[in-house]
Amino acid sequence: MLTLNNAIDLLQDFAGKHAFPLAPKALYEPCSYILSLGGKRLRPALALMAAELVAGDGAGPQALHIGWAVELFHNFSLIHDDIMDAAPLRRGKPTVHTKWNLTTGILSGDVMLIFAYQHLAALENQSAIPAVLKVFNRVAKGVCEGQQMDVNFETQELVSIEEYIEMIELKTAVLLGGALEMGALSVGANAKDAAYLYDFGRLAGIAFQIQDDLLDTYGDPATFGKQVGGDIIQNKKTLLVLKTLEVASADDVLRLKQLLSFENTLEQEEKVKAVRTIFDHNNIPTLIEAEKKKYEDLAFDALSKVNAPDERKAILKGMIGALLHRSK
Amino acid sequence: MLTLNNAIDLLQDFAGKHAFPLAPKALYEPCSYILSLGGKRLRPALALMAAELVAGDGAGPQALHIGWAVELFHNFSLIHDDIMDAAPLRRGKPTVHTKWNLTTGILSGDVMLIFAYQHLAALENQSAIPAVLKVFNRVAKGVCEGQQMDVNFETQELVSIEEYIEMIELKTAVLLGGALEMGALSVGANAKDAAYLYDFGRLAGIAFQIQDDLLDTYGDPATFGKQVGGDIIQNKKTLLVLKTLEVASADDVLRLKQLLSFENTLEQEEKVKAVRTIFDHNNIPTLIEAEKKKYEDLAFDALSKVNAPDERKAILKGMIGALLHRSK
Numbered sequence: 001m002l003t004l005n006n007a008i009d010l011l012q013d014f015a016g017k018h019a020f021p022l023a024p025k026a027l028y029e030p031c032s033y034i035l036s037l038g039g040k041r042l043r044p045a046l047a048l049m050a051a052e053l054v055a056g057d058g059a060g061p062q063a064l065h066i067g068w069a070v071e072l073f074h075n076f077s078l079i080h081d082d083i084m085d086a087a088p089l090r091r092g093k094p095t096v097h098t099k100w101n102l103t104t105g106i107l108s109g110d111v112m113l114i115f116a117y118q119h120l121a122a123l124e125n126q127s128a129i130p131a132v133l134k135v136f137n138r139v140a141k142g143v144c145e146g147q148q149m150d151v152n153f154e155t156q157e158l159v160s161i162e163e164y165i166e167m168i169e170l171k172t173a174v175l176l177g178g179a180l181e182m183g184a185l186s187v188g189a190n191a192k193d194a195a196y197l198y199d200f201g202r203l204a205g206i207a208f209q210i211q212d213d214l215l216d217t218y219g220d221p222a223t224f225g226k227q228v229g230g231d232i233i234q235n236k237k238t239l240l241v242l243k244t245l246e247v248a249s250a251d252d253v254l255r256l257k258q259l260l261s262f263e264n265t266l267e268q269e270e271k272v273k274a275v276r277t278i279f280d281h282n283n284i285p286t287l288i289e290a291e292k293k294k295y296e297d298l299a300f301d302a303l304s305k306v307n308a309p310d311e312r313k314a315i316l317k318g319m320i321g322a323l324l325h326r327s328k
Numbered sequence: 329m330l331t332l333n334n335a336i337d338l339l340q341d342f343a344g345k346h347a348f349p350l351a352p353k354a355l356y357e358p359c360s361y362i363l364s365l366g367g368k369r370l371r372p373a374l375a376l377m378a379a380e381l382v383a384g385d386g387a388g389p390q391a392l393h394i395g396w397a398v399e400l401f402h403n404f405s406l407i408h409d410d411i412m413d414a415a416p417l418r419r420g421k422p423t424v425h426t427k428w429n430l431t432t433g434i435l436s437g438d439v440m441l442i443f444a445y446q447h448l449a450a451l452e453n454q455s456a457i458p459a460v461l462k463v464f465n466r467v468a469k470g471v472c473e474g475q476q477m478d479v480n481f482e483t484q485e486l487v488s489i490e491e492y493i494e495m496i497e498l499k500t501a502v503l504l505g506g507a508l509e510m511g512a513l514s515v516g517a518n519a520k521d522a523a524y525l526y527d528f529g530r531l532a533g534i535a536f537q538i539q540d541d542l543l544d545t546y547g548d549p550a551t552f553g554k555q556v557g558g559d560i561i562q563n564k565k566t567l568l569v570l571k572t573l574e575v576a577s578a579d580d581v582l583r584l585k586q587l588l589s590f591e592n593t594l595e596q597e598e599k600v601k602a603v604r605t606i607f608d609h610n611n612i613p614t615l616i617e618a619e620k621k622k623y624e625d626l627a628f629d630a631l632s633k634v635n636a637p638d639e640r641k642a643i644l645k646g647m648i649g650a651l652l653h654r655s656k
Contacts, residue, residue: 027476084431103412103479106434110408111472114465117445121461129458133449137442144439148355151431
């Protein structure tokens with residue numbers, strides 16, 4: 001069975017053969033640019049691995065169009081989200097609307113989404129297209145709804161933990177699930193196994209996102225890749241904050257709210273330290289780890305129900321497990 | 329066979345049964361809003377009529393999902409184009425990004441495009457989905473490329489008539505062709521007939537756009553619906569301008585370029601009058617009418633090649649002919 005690295009190699013080769021057209025340059029150059037910024041290619045790799053899980057060695061390459069559709073969708077959403085977030089940088093490089101302009105960001109994103117659908121239409125196994133298209137649409141709609149929830153949260157006074165989990169589920173986790181589900185469907189998996197794989201990816205995706213929230217505050221600056229404490233600096237309502245609001249004393253809650261508002265007068269570094277002290281005092285890292293573990297366990301439960309050889313499932317489980325336990 | 333009005337009634341009913349979800353409100357309310365602003369629903373009606381043309385009475389309703397997908401795509405492109413054009417009004421009402429904000433304009437447009445694809449996936453005749461999806465993608469990609477060309481033209485010194493025709497073909501005409509082609513494919517038409525219908529719509533669409541350019545300057549203010557002379561006021565490089573640059577004397581060309589530049593000192597009304605005088609002096613209305621007639625004839629040629637009863641083709645021809653010869 002394909003390993004993650006095998007899958008990534010296949011995807012690299014595939015991407016080279018399916019580059020964007022050269023003209024109109026203003027439309028397609030930004031599409032190539034965002035793809036060139038890197039990214040782990042984990043989502044498309046999952047599509048290939050799901051295909052091999054259910055249909056055996058050699059089935060992975062049949063899911064390349066699925067994988068690449070998922071990767072293009074992901075990058076389309078990055079281009080548009082960066083406009084909505086007014087983000088100047090993406091992976092340390094200028095975002096598309098910053099390097100070019102707003103029109104380019106909108107239009108290049110749009111055409112990238114259409115190219116994702118072109119890859120679905122190009123599936124070797126044409127009979128799988130109707131089912132795959134339905135999953136893709138369901139997931140894509142979910143991602144838009146998740147982004148809308150995220151936008152709403154910025155101005156929403158009270159955000160419940162349930163709402164937050166729903167937001168990260170829609171905004172990021174369903175696409176991981178969709179990659180697995182569509183990868184399996186593209187090689188003829190039955191709907192039941194494909195649905196278990198969807199749940200596996202969706203639940204693991206929630207666990208990943210919870211881990212991201214944790215690492216943003218408690219990660220190792222040397223390996224995290226982003227500024228540790230960034231969420232705190234931006235006053236984000238992360239799961240750590242929401243959990244604190246739920247479990248902490250009235251005093252701690254008041255102090256946290258002050259720190260994460262315009263009332264705060266501390267410098268960035270001091271502010272991060274002060275918020276972290278409140279988190280620590282309320283045992284937040286342990287509580288959040290438990291929340292993550294809950295979704296991780298549910299994810300592996302779903303995987304165990306897929307009708308596929310255990311040794312193949314073990315490869316997928318090992319890979320996801322490793323990603324969910326990278327050192328802080 | 330369905331008339332245009334029959335088709336529009338069916339679409340109205342279908343739209344009522346396929347309204348956007350209520351939540352998240354900030355995401356879907358703008359989608360319902362733009363649809364509520366009206367529009368002729370000509371594109372989706374063409375899908376239904378194409379289905380009846382090739383598959384007989386009663387086939388039209390089978391193409392409702394196709395028609396509505398085309399209508400949603402069209403409205404998605406309006407929302408995003410209005411952002412790119414910084415347009416405050418659409419059909420006399422505030423544009424989505426004006427009534428709400430930029431984020432809403434981008435995200436509601438995105439989800440509307442995804443809903444278009446959901447209608448493709450909902451086709452009753454599931455075996456038609458792969459072929460229909462390919463056409464939809466090809467057309468959607470063309471529309472993005474046409475929009476990019478239109479954006480480029482704003483800053484491009486020289487625009488040839490060939491480039492201009494290619495731009496209007498991609499930006500607006502291919503979607504009319506696609507509506508007909510997909511409507512036919514959805515009820516099992518063969519690829520050849522579907523392709524002739526595509527050409528019919530595409531060529532008629534070019535003729536429509538040429539007519540639009542003419543009416544913008546020579547239309548009857550009482551019936552045109554937009555401000556007559558709007559293109560001149562906005563210094564747009566329409567087909568009338570490009571034709572003048574091709575056929576007029578050096579003096580007229582120089583004067584026209586001055587009028588359509590920052591050098592112009594005339595008030596709007598005087599400017600429109602002065603430009604129109606140059607057009608008239610160079611026989612531009614007649615030349616442009618001839619150009620329109622060329623595409624109209626080519627369109628009806630393509631229609632004549634479709635394997636379908638002549639009396640049915642006559643209905644479609646009569647309807648398009650009437651739209652192409654509405655009084656000035």
